[in-house]
Amino acid sequence: MATQQRVLKILVEAVDTLTADFDLIEFLHRLSVRCVELLSADAVGMMIVDQHGELQLIAASDERTRLLELFALQHDQGPCVRCYHSGEAQLNINLTSSAVTADFGPFAARAREGGFVVTHALPMKLRREVIGAVNLFDTRLHHLSDSDIQIGQAIADVATIAILQQRTIEQGYAEKAQLQAALSNRVIIEQAKGILSERQNLGLDDTFDAMRALARHRGLRVTELARQITEGTFDGDITSA
Incomplete structure (x- = not known):
């Protein structure tokens, strides 16, 4: 039960x-x-x-x-x-x-x-x-x-x-293009994980958990936060959430 x-x-x-x-x-x-x-x-x-x-x-x-x-x-x-x-x-x-x-x-x-x-x-x-x-x-x-x-x-x-x-x-996009966008977002997330893992001296799994927590805390999608990190516009401590 x-x-x-x-x-x-x-x-x-x-x-x-x-x-x-x-x-x-x-x-x-x-x-x-x-x-x-x-x-x-x-x-x-x-x-x-x-x-x-x-x-x-x-x-x-x-x-x-x-x-x-x-x-x-x-x-x-x-x-x-x-x-x-x-x-x-x-x-x-x-x-x-x-x-x-x-x-x-x-x-x-x-x-x-x-x-x-x-x-x-x-x-x-x-x-x-x-x-x-x-x-x-x-x-x-x-x-x-x-x-x-x-x-x-x-x-x-x-x-x-x-x-x-x-x-x-999302009817404005072709069906397969939407899946391609999700896969592209995954690449951005992996890049951000690598950047933060080296910067914060954290394992990749711990880094992703911290990114997810901070994204929820800031009301962002994980992809949006990852884009900020890869573009160098992210400010703050990833472990602060």
Whole structure:
């Protein structure tokens, strides 16, 4: 019952944020963190397709996972890539098995280096339209239960609805251009993280958490704050929020 109440609370929280002026990247990052909490996974990454039909990373629960997902994209391999192309969930994949990972050995090796031994990928789709995938990683060798799979897919579905909602709200832009804008914003955020991490002597994950807190405190989107940082117009202490 506690888990059901937690799932309901998170879904209500998600729906409440789907307004005309919500921050897509912040929303998806929050969902990835919630997914870690609900499924007791160690990390989550989200990929979506851009205007050129190529998968791009849009959110990750931590820096280690972001780098792993970027490696998967660079080599066009891994369960998340397969999930997107097939539209089918890829579940309980043992990264320590050479037979299971024969099609994506380099990705599996990189994942093991990060301490992960099991991965899962859930499609982000509405009816027949697949727009991306959610990748779960675990350092423990155990399978997702049926209820865990349902919860994970529900979160993937909410993320899908959020992205499609963004398309509908901003009718003045082409649908794929909106996703491209979100991906471009992600690049700006990563640049700002790097600048502040070096300036404040903080880890990248701690830097992003501080940016999110300060953006909320100042009533800004994370992207707006990141743009101020990269353009040199930001004033104040990132840890002051």
